[in-house]
Each structure stands twice: as C-alpha cells, then as structure tokens.
Amino acid sequence: MTVYRYALEQLYADQDFEWVVDTIPAVVAWVPGDSRPKRSQPFRFPLRHTVGQYTSTHQLELTWDIGQLRAQDPTVSQRAKRLRTGKTVQREHLAELAAYGLTLVAISVLMPRRRVVAMNNGVAPDFLFDVTPNRLSGVEAAGRSRGGWGALNAVGNGTPKKRGKRKQLLARTDIAEVSLSLWCASPRASVMEQVKP
Amino acid sequence: MNLDVYASARATSGKLKLKAKARLADGRPAEVFDACVLLHEAARAEQRAIRLVDAPQETRFAALVEACFCFVEGLDPHAAGRVYSRLYQEREGMSDELAASLLSRLTPRYESLQEKYAVAVGGLVALGGGLPMVTTTIPQVQRAQREAKRMTSAFPGVAGWWWVAYRIAESRAEAKRAWNALTCARRLEPDNARFEAISLLAATKALEYEAANEYIGAVRARIDSSHPELCLMYALAELRLARARPRNRKQRWTRALDVVRTGLSGEPDSTLRNNLRATQLLLESYIDQRKPSLELLYRAGLTEVAIGAPAETDIQDLLMRGIASRVRANDDMEDAA
Known part of the structure; x- marks a missing residue:
C-alpha cells in the first residue's frame, strides 16, 4: 500500500488555474464532514486503484494551508x-464540485504530467485530456456524500433501475481512453479505475 | 480539421461551465443569474466548436447534448427545447446504445425542468397568453408585473421573461426597472439584434446623459444596413439626446440622418421602412430648420399614427409613441427569445 500525501495548494501548479479555482472551496467544505474527529488534517481517503486487471489499495492523505489557498x-x-x-x-452541486476537485487531485497524483484541457457536463467524461473527435480521452468523476464503498460500487456498476457508469462509458465508441474517479465523504472512500482501453 | 481551434473552443466552454457550477452552488439570486449567463455562453461555445470542424456524427451529437445540458442547467427551457429537438434529428443512423449513453445524464434533467416550467406557466393568469398585448387596468398590469417577476426568479435563464418584464416596466414608465430587465435579457442573448436595438432608446430614458451618450456611441461603429431596426432605434436615441442637450443637436441630427439612410439602404420590412422614412423626414425638417408637421407621417405611410392627433402636436413625441406601440403590438415570446 502506498500513501500519497498531497497538499491541496499544489493543485494550482499541477492543473490550470481555471479548472482548480472553483473546485477548491467545495473540497474545503465537503471533505472534513460534520463530526469533530473527522475534521482534523490530514484527511485520509482509502483509494482503490484499478489499471487493466490489477487492483491495488492505497491511501490519499490530503492537507491544505488555508493561507496559501487564500x-x-x-x-x-x-x-x-x-x-x-x-x-x-443549489446545494446539491457541492458533492459534484468537490468530486471535480478531488478528481483533479487524483489525476495529478496517479497520472503525473497529465493536464486537463477541457470539460464536459452533459456527457461523459467530465474532464478531457484530448478532445480529438471520436478519440476522446479523459476522466469521469462522481461524488456521494454518504454510503462508502457500497455507494461507489452502485455508481460504477449500476442498479437494477439505472445503468452504471462503467457500462455507459464502454458503450461510447467516441471515447478512446477513460477512467472513472469516484469519491465518498462519509465514510471516506475513493476509486480510480481505468475503464478504457 | 483544425483541432487546435476546436480544442480551444471546447476548453472555453468547459471553464465557463465550471465557473457557472460554483456560482450555482453559491445560490444567491445574482450568482444564479450570472451562472445562467455563463451557461448560455458555454452552450454557444459548444455549438461554435462543432461548426469549426467537420466532425463525425457522434461528436456533433455529443456537442448538442452538452449545449442542451448547459441550457437546462442555465434554467432556460425554451433554448433547451430547441436543442433537444435538434438531437432527435441528429440521432438518425446512430446506434440506440450509443445514443442512450450520451443522453443518460441529460434526459432526466431535461424532463424535470420542462415539468417545472409547465407548472409555472400553468399558474399564470395575467400573462397566461404570453404577453399583456393590451394593458388595461392598473391592477391587471400590477399582476402581470408580479407574474413576470415570479418567472424571472424561477427561470432566470429565459431571456423572453426578462423581455416581458422590460415591456411591462416600460409601459409603466419605470425606466430604471425597464433598463435592468432589458440588460438581463441582453446578457443572456448578446447576439439578439432586437434587444440591442431597443436598448439604445431605453438607455436614453434610464441613464444619465453622459452614460447614455457613451452607450449609444459604442454601438455607432457597428451599425450597418443589415440591421435596420438598430438604425431606427439609434436615430431615435440621438433625437432624444439632442432634445435633452440642444447644444450639439445639429451634429446629432446629421449623424442620425446618416444612420437612417444606412437603414433604408438595407432591406427593411414595410413597417420598419415606414418608420425609418418618417424619422428621415423628421430629421431633414429639423436640419433645414422647418417645423415638422403631421404631413411627414402621411408621406411616410404612418397614417394610423397621424389620425386623431391634434394639429399642434409634437411630431417627435408622436412618432416615438407610434413606434413604441408598434413594438408592443408585435411582441411575443418567440420573437423575444
């Protein structure tokens, strides 16, 4: 198991300012949670990382210096x-925005030197590294406030009523490379999974 | 295929969307309205990106889904509906599975927005038919104003409701309120030529002389014959400013006359041509130091404006009122939005 330590202010160096600046307040508001014991730094996220057939479990330790963020x-x-x-x-956007911020962190940690160049909203994936038509490459993000691994599995695999994100991404012939980045605030859990190729 | 330009257009749209989300999450009405403006801009950028390249069908479809989603998030059921309709046309020949994947995020949000909008529109009484075509009693107008406010609060992304709010405030001679509503409509649809044209005259009513002068001056350089309504409103704005400060009035009249001639050299419809012609005759009489009479209205074909007017009436006021009432009579949501 690898422990990844990441200072949130580093995100301004790793990704473009415009992608980062609007997600940081959401991360700062969402990650600490409500209960007092959870509100001290570093904030530890168990991280399930899947590339191809290999899955490994790591830990992301997130910190920030509010002065530097300011x-x-x-x-x-x-x-x-x-x-x-x-x-x-519009508070339902909080989890979504925080998940965007944490996905940028995961990209910076697990895919060094990759930078987001564009963003989708209505269709997956949310973040794009390459916008070449029919050869899109990027990361789809999602956040859940509670439910832990169960909630994240439901997002990825789907439910009897709703198709999971994994299947949706695999059905897309216009995407060449895509990963899934899922985050839960309580209990903390996270997934970074390469879905394609 | 110019991918750099395409990538840049998509990145612009993405950044706008992210900014908009942060404002939506803030939740204050002004922030939500700013978010709507950003999302409208993002939708336009998305559609522009696709026009820049000879894109495959999936890419075109995905860009339209993005644009529609922006309008849904930007609380504009009208614009969202227009793009949603295009999605039906674009999906022909695509596999059902791929189309379903692309639409999976959009459709539930789209349907929920349209449902809310239908309920809101169903609750309208004074504005039930769209616009107050003929304003009657004061309580009716007040009710219409309250309903317009309710619609602009619940659906701040619909430029058409801001236009309705503008028309009502204008009919009540509430210049500042009218200006604010029109500004909101213009921010949502900066390319709407009618909003821009009307804003010239509205500026002279709501703003201080210097600010109004600066505002119409900024538009002057962009005026050409392809926008005769803009030419007409520019000329009327100059006429109002000339009356407010008579010192430079001859210069203003001459400038206005040039613009009116530009408008007439385009292809205005018959109503607009008559209005431009009347404004031209009025300006020529001012410049030649002749007192304008009702005759110029008859000569321009504005018989309805001339009929019933007292002989000694102020022709400039009469013409402006006549033009304003025609704008009102032609109002409808589709024109505005």
Missing part, C-alpha cells in the same frame, strides 16, 4: 463557509 483565491474561506452551512438553493 493567496490564490482571496474568497476561498468565505465561499467554503457558505457551502458548508448549506444556505444555498
């Missing part, structure tokens, strides 16, 4: 607080 985005604390208190009409 140097990049002076509004980060204020925005995180608003998101944490949930007094917004």
Whole structure:
C-alpha cells in the first residue's frame, strides 16, 4: 500500500488555474464532514486503484494551508463557509464540485504530467485530456456524500433501475481512453479505475 | 480539421461551465443569474466548436447534448427545447446504445425542468397568453408585473421573461426597472439584434446623459444596413439626446440622418421602412430648420399614427409613441427569445 500525501495548494501548479479555482472551496467544505474527529488534517481517503486487471489499495492523505489557498483565491474561506452551512438553493452541486476537485487531485497524483484541457457536463467524461473527435480521452468523476464503498460500487456498476457508469462509458465508441474517479465523504472512500482501453 | 481551434473552443466552454457550477452552488439570486449567463455562453461555445470542424456524427451529437445540458442547467427551457429537438434529428443512423449513453445524464434533467416550467406557466393568469398585448387596468398590469417577476426568479435563464418584464416596466414608465430587465435579457442573448436595438432608446430614458451618450456611441461603429431596426432605434436615441442637450443637436441630427439612410439602404420590412422614412423626414425638417408637421407621417405611410392627433402636436413625441406601440403590438415570446 502506498500513501500519497498531497497538499491541496499544489493543485494550482499541477492543473490550470481555471479548472482548480472553483473546485477548491467545495473540497474545503465537503471533505472534513460534520463530526469533530473527522475534521482534523490530514484527511485520509482509502483509494482503490484499478489499471487493466490489477487492483491495488492505497491511501490519499490530503492537507491544505488555508493561507496559501487564500493567496490564490482571496474568497476561498468565505465561499467554503457558505457551502458548508448549506444556505444555498443549489446545494446539491457541492458533492459534484468537490468530486471535480478531488478528481483533479487524483489525476495529478496517479497520472503525473497529465493536464486537463477541457470539460464536459452533459456527457461523459467530465474532464478531457484530448478532445480529438471520436478519440476522446479523459476522466469521469462522481461524488456521494454518504454510503462508502457500497455507494461507489452502485455508481460504477449500476442498479437494477439505472445503468452504471462503467457500462455507459464502454458503450461510447467516441471515447478512446477513460477512467472513472469516484469519491465518498462519509465514510471516506475513493476509486480510480481505468475503464478504457 | 483544425483541432487546435476546436480544442480551444471546447476548453472555453468547459471553464465557463465550471465557473457557472460554483456560482450555482453559491445560490444567491445574482450568482444564479450570472451562472445562467455563463451557461448560455458555454452552450454557444459548444455549438461554435462543432461548426469549426467537420466532425463525425457522434461528436456533433455529443456537442448538442452538452449545449442542451448547459441550457437546462442555465434554467432556460425554451433554448433547451430547441436543442433537444435538434438531437432527435441528429440521432438518425446512430446506434440506440450509443445514443442512450450520451443522453443518460441529460434526459432526466431535461424532463424535470420542462415539468417545472409547465407548472409555472400553468399558474399564470395575467400573462397566461404570453404577453399583456393590451394593458388595461392598473391592477391587471400590477399582476402581470408580479407574474413576470415570479418567472424571472424561477427561470432566470429565459431571456423572453426578462423581455416581458422590460415591456411591462416600460409601459409603466419605470425606466430604471425597464433598463435592468432589458440588460438581463441582453446578457443572456448578446447576439439578439432586437434587444440591442431597443436598448439604445431605453438607455436614453434610464441613464444619465453622459452614460447614455457613451452607450449609444459604442454601438455607432457597428451599425450597418443589415440591421435596420438598430438604425431606427439609434436615430431615435440621438433625437432624444439632442432634445435633452440642444447644444450639439445639429451634429446629432446629421449623424442620425446618416444612420437612417444606412437603414433604408438595407432591406427593411414595410413597417420598419415606414418608420425609418418618417424619422428621415423628421430629421431633414429639423436640419433645414422647418417645423415638422403631421404631413411627414402621411408621406411616410404612418397614417394610423397621424389620425386623431391634434394639429399642434409634437411630431417627435408622436412618432416615438407610434413606434413604441408598434413594438408592443408585435411582441411575443418567440420573437423575444
């Protein structure tokens, strides 16, 4: 098992500013959770990493220095607080935004030197490394607030009522390379799985 | 295929979407409206990206799904519906499995938005038919205003409802409120020539003289014969400013006359041509220091405006009121949106 230590402020160096800046407040608001014991750094995510047929389990230890984050985005604390208190009409976007931020972290840790160049919303994958038509390459992200591994398995494999993300991605003939990045806040769990090729 | 340009257009759209999501998560009405504006822009960037390359069918389809999703998230059921309809045309020949995968995220969100919108529209009384075609009693107009506010709060991405809010405020002579509503419509649809044209006249009512002058000055350089309505409204705006500060009025009249002639050299429809012609005759009489009379309205074919007007009426006011009432009579949601 490898322990990956990552300081969130490093994300500004590893990925483009525009992709990072709007996800950081969500990560800061979402990751610590509600209970006091979970709110101290480093925040540890068990990470199941699958490449081809090989699956290994690691740990991601996430930290941040709010002062350094504020140097990049002076509004980060204020925005995180608003998101944490949930007094917004669109709070369901919190998990999604945080999952985007954590996926950028996972890309930076597990796929060194790969940088996101574009982003999808309505169709998978969310983050793109290559936008060549019919040879798309990227990472699909999803976040769940609770449910742990069970919730993440349901996202990947699907349920009797809903097709899983893995099957959806495999059905797409326009995607050449794609991974699945799933995150759960309580209990903490994460998956990074190469679905194609 | 120019992939660099394509990639750049897609990256622009992606960044806009991410910014929009952060604003949606913030939740305050102003932030949500900003998010709607960003998502509309992202949808346009998505459609632009696909026009830049000779893309395969799957890519075109995926870009349309993205654009539709942006409009759904941007709370605009009208624009989303238009793109959704194109998706039906584009999917012909595609495998069902691939189309289902591409649509899996969009369809539930799209249907939920349309359902909410249908409920909201079903609850309208004063605006049930779309727009208040003829404003009658004050309570009716007030009710229409309340309903327009409800629609712009629930669906801030629909430019058409901001246009409705503008028309109502304008009919009540609430210049500032009208300007704010029109500005929202314009931010959502910056390429809408009618919004831009009307905004010229609205600026002269709502803004201070200097600000209005600066606003119409910024538009002047872009005026050409392909937008006769813009030419007409520009000329009317210059007329209003000339009356507000008579010192440079001859310069303003001459500039306005040039623009009116530009508008007439295009291909305006008959109503617009009559309005432009009347404005031209009015400006020529001002420049020649002749007192304008009702005769110019008859000569321009604006008989309905001239009939019933007292002989000593102010022709400029009469013409402006006549043009405004025609804009009102031609209003509908589809025109606006």
